[in-house]
Amino acid sequence: MSAIIMEKKIEELVPAAAKAVGLVAPPPPRPLAGKTGEGLRRVLKTVIPPLFGLALLIGIWALVSIKGGSIPSPVVTWKAAVVLFSDPFYSNGPNDQGIGWNILSSLQRVGIGFGFAAAVGIPLGFLLGRFQFMSSMFDPIISLLRPVSPLAWLPIGLLVFKKADPAATWTIFICSIWPMILNTAEGVRRVPSDYINVARVLNLSEMKIATKILFPAVLPYMLTGIRLSIGTAWLVIVAAEMLTGGVGIGFWVWDEWNNLKVENIIIAIFVIGLVGLLLEQMLIRLARRFSYETR
Amino acid sequence: MSKPIVQIEDVGQTFDTRNGKFVALRDINLDIREGEVVSLIGHSGCGKSTLLNLIAGLALPTSGALICDGREIAGPGPERAVVFQNHSLLPWLSCFDNVYLAVERVFGEKEGRPKLKARTVEALRMVRMDHAMDKFPHEVSGGMKQRVGIARAFAMEPKILLMDEPFGALDALTRASLQDELMRVMSETGASVVMVTHDVDEAVLLSDRIVMMTNGPAATIGQIVDVDLPWPRDRLDLVEKPEFARYRAAVVDFLHRKQLKKAA
Numbered sequence: 001m002s003a004i005i006m007e008k009k010i011e012e013l014v015p016a017a018a019k020a021v022g023l024v025a026p027p028p029p030r031p032l033a034g035k036t037g038e039g040l041r042r043v044l045k046t047v048i049p050p051l052f053g054l055a056l057l058i059g060i061w062a063l064v065s066i067k068g069g070s071i072p073s074p075v076v077t078w079k080a081a082v083v084l085f086s087d088p089f090y091s092n093g094p095n096d097q098g099i100g101w102n103i104l105s106s107l108q109r110v111g112i113g114f115g116f117a118a119a120v121g122i123p124l125g126f127l128l129g130r131f132q133f134m135s136s137m138f139d140p141i142i143s144l145l146r147p148v149s150p151l152a153w154l155p156i157g158l159l160v161f162k163k164a165d166p167a168a169t170w171t172i173f174i175c176s177i178w179p180m181i182l183n184t185a186e187g188v189r190r191v192p193s194d195y196i197n198v199a200r201v202l203n204l205s206e207m208k209i210a211t212k213i214l215f216p217a218v219l220p221y222m223l224t225g226i227r228l229s230i231g232t233a234w235l236v237i238v239a240a241e242m243l244t245g246g247v248g249i250g251f252w253v254w255d256e257w258n259n260l261k262v263e264n265i266i267i268a269i270f271v272i273g274l275v276g277l278l279l280e281q282m283l284i285r286l287a288r289r290f291s292y293e294t295r
Numbered sequence: 296m297s298k299p300i301v302q303i304e305d306v307g308q309t310f311d312t313r314n315g316k317f318v319a320l321r322d323i324n325l326d327i328r329e330g331e332v333v334s335l336i337g338h339s340g341c342g343k344s345t346l347l348n349l350i351a352g353l354a355l356p357t358s359g360a361l362i363c364d365g366r367e368i369a370g371p372g373p374e375r376a377v378v379f380q381n382h383s384l385l386p387w388l389s390c391f392d393n394v395y396l397a398v399e400r401v402f403g404e405k406e407g408r409p410k411l412k413a414r415t416v417e418a419l420r421m422v423r424m425d426h427a428m429d430k431f432p433h434e435v436s437g438g439m440k441q442r443v444g445i446a447r448a449f450a451m452e453p454k455i456l457l458m459d460e461p462f463g464a465l466d467a468l469t470r471a472s473l474q475d476e477l478m479r480v481m482s483e484t485g486a487s488v489v490m491v492t493h494d495v496d497e498a499v500l501l502s503d504r505i506v507m508m509t510n511g512p513a514a515t516i517g518q519i520v521d522v523d524l525p526w527p528r529d530r531l532d533l534v535e536k537p538e539f540a541r542y543r544a545a546v547v548d549f550l551h552r553k554q555l556k557k558a559a
Contacts, residue, residue, distance in 0.1 A: 194383040197353060200371040202400045202451075212396060216387040 072263040080263040097247055099267075103275060106241060106248040109165070110233045113172025117229060121177040122222060125184025126214070135185065142178065150175035150236045154243060164244035171240045176229035183228070187221025188214065223287040230283060234276045249275075299326035300455050300487050301350060306359035308345055318513040319345050323359070325506065325516060327455065332481065332488040334498040336546065337508030337517075343491045344459055346508075350489060351377050351457050364454055373401045376453035380460045382440040384432040390443045391428040394418055394450050401451045418450035419443070421480055438469035442476070449480060458490040462497070471530065474500060482527055495550070499542045500530060507549045520545050 058074050065073040072080075088100030128135045150171045157167030195217060199209045241250025249272060256264040306323040309316050320342045327333050335343040348354045349361055352371040361368040363375060371377075376397075384393045395415045402411060419425045422442040432440050441461060448456055461477075462470040474497060481488060481501075492498050498505045502522050509517040522542050524533065533539040 194379060194381060195385060197371075197377070197379065198383050198385070200353060201351065201373065201375070201377045202397055203372055204396075204400060208396075208400075212388070213385065216385070 070262065072266065077263040077266050080261070081267045084264065084267060099249075099252065099271065102247055102249045102252040103271065105246075106237050106250065107275070109169050109241075109248065110172055110230070110237050113169040114176045114229060114233050116169075117173045117176035117180055118226065121180030121225075121229075122184050125181045125222075125225070126188055126218070128181065129185035129188025129218075138181075142181065146178045146182075150232075151239055151243070154240060158244075164246055168237065168240040168244045168246075168248070171236055172233045175232045175236045179228035179232065180222075180225040183221045183225030184218060187218035190221070191217040219290050220287060223283065223290060227280065227283040227287065230279050231276065234272070234279060238272060298329060300329045300364060301325075301327040301489075302362040303327075303346075303350070304360050304362070306346075306349060306356045306361060308342070308349065308354070309357045320349075320356075320515065321513045322515050327487060327489060329487055330485050331503045332490065332501055334502040334505045335489065335491045335508060336493060336495070336498050336505055336550070337514065338510055338550065339493065341508040341510055342514040343508055347377075347457050347459050347489060347491050350455070351375055353377075373397070373451050374454045376448035376451045376456050378441075378444050378448045378456065378458040378461045380463050382432070382437075382444040384440055384443055384447075386432050389429050389431055390419065390424060390435065391415060393432070393443060394428075394447045397447045398450050414450055418446040421449065421483065422446045422476060436469075438465050438473060441465065441473060445473075445477065445480070449484060449486070452484075453486070455487040455489065458488065460491050460493065463493070470494075470497075475530070477501065478526075478528060495543055495546045498546060499524075499539060500528060500533065505542075505546055507546065518549055 061071075062074050065071045065076075084099055088098045090098040091101060124138075128138055153174045154167055154171050157170035158164070161167050161170065191214060195213050199213050204212070237248070238250035238253065241248035242254045245251050245254075249268060253265055253268045256262075256268065303323050303325040306320060307318070308320040309318050311317075323346060325333075335346060337343050345354070349356050350363075350368065352368045352375065355369070368375075384390070385396070388396065395411065398411050398414045398418070402414065406414075416425060416428070419428045422445055424439060424442045424446060427435055427439065432443070435443075441464075445461070448458075462473055465473065478501060480486075488501075490498075490501065499522055505520040505522060506516055507518045507520065508514050520542060524536070524538060524542075
C-alpha cells in the first residue's frame, strides 16, 4: 500500500519539476477506464470543503443581516452585484465611473508605484547584499522606516507632488520598496559559496558573474520580495485612495459609504479580495516558472 | 621525471578564530611534476582540503609560497581547474551550458562559436555525457552531475586539475565506474592531477604518489608513498597483485597506526 503511494508521489513530482523548467511535454492523459470513480472522489475532496466554508460564511452573513438590520442580506447584495457588473465600464464624469474603471485605475497606481519601487529597490538590494559597508550603512535606516505605516507618508507625497494621484502612487512606492530591498539583499547574501567559487576558478568577468550566477541565483528571492510587495501595495492602495479621492476602488468604497449603499461596499470587499488573490496567484506561478531545483 | 608544474615551498596556513590563532598547516614542501597524479590522504581535519584550496588559489597561505608554472599563485585561475566535491554545477544552466561557460571563458577570445561548441561536446563525450547534454543538473543522477563537473574541468585544458574528494558523495558502484572513467580520461589527456581523498583504494588505484598528512592541528606531510604500478591500471588485475596489497598496507598502516585518530 505504501509502495503504491510512494510511486504515485514520484509520478506527481517528476512531471511537476520537468514542467517547471518547460522541458518535457505534459504526460499523455491517463486512461480513464477504472479510474473515473477515483478521479471523481478526488475532485469532490478538493471541492466540497471550500464549498462548506463558503456556505458557512454566507449563512452567518444572512443571520447577521436578519438580526443587524442595516447590513444587507446576501440576496440583496447579489442583486446589486448583478446590476453593478452588467455595466462595469460606464463613465459619467470623474466621480461616477463603473467598477471596472475603478479597479483598473487602482491597479494602474499600484503598477506605477510598484514599478518605481522595483527599479530602485532591486539594484539597491544587490548593493546591500554584495557590500557589507552598504548594508551596515542602510540597515539602520531601513529598520527605522520599515515599520512606519505607508499612509504616514501620504502627506509628504501631497506636499511634494501637490496632487492626490501621484501622492497615492508615492505611498505604494514606499510600502513596496522595503520587501524588495530586503529580499534581494538576502538572496545575494545566500548565493551558495560553491557558485561563487566556480566563478572565481573560471575567473569570470563581473558582467558574466552578474548575468550567469548572481541574477539567476537571486531571482527566486527577488520574486518573493515582489510577491510580498504586491500584497502590501494592494492593501495600502485602498486606504490611500479613501484619503485622496479620485477614481479607484478605495475611493469607490468611501463614496458608496457616503451614499449609504452598504451592499456595494460588501461587493467591493469581495472584489478587492479577489483581485488580491489573482495578483498573488499570478506571481506564485511566475516564481514557480523561474524556480530551479538545487539538487 | 619531468619538471615540476606546481612547487609548494614552506607553506603554512593559520586561521584567526574566536579562540585565537588556529594553525591548520605548517612546513608543507611538495613538488608536483608534469603529468603526475598525486593524492592527498589523511584523517578528516588534517588540512588536505585547505592545501588543495591553496593550490587552487581560493585561499592564500599565511607563510611560504606556491608557484605554478614559474609564477606565484595569487588567486584562482582557469589554468588550475577544480572539480568540487558537490559537483557545483549551476542549476539554471543545462549540462552543455555549464561546460560551455568554462570553455567560453578559456578559449572564447581565440576561437569562434562553432569551435567552442565542438570543444564542449567533445568534453561531454569524453565522460560519456553527450547523450544528456541538454538536460539540467537536477534531471540527472549524482554520478552524472560529477561527470559533467569533470568534463567542465577537463574542457578548460588546465595545466593541473584539482579534485576535492570528487567521488566522496557517490555510492560505491558509481564511484568505481567514475574512477575507471577518470583513469581513461587522464591517460587520454596526460593531465597533472592533485586529488584529495579519504579512500585508500582510490588513492592507490589512481595515484603515482600518495601524500599522507599527519593529523591536525598544525598538520604537515607525514610520508609519501611512490606507487610504482604500470599504467593503464585495471582494478580487477590490481586486487590480485601483491604490490597493490603492499601499497595499500603502507597507507593503512600510516593512517591507522601512526596517525590514529583519538576518539574520532
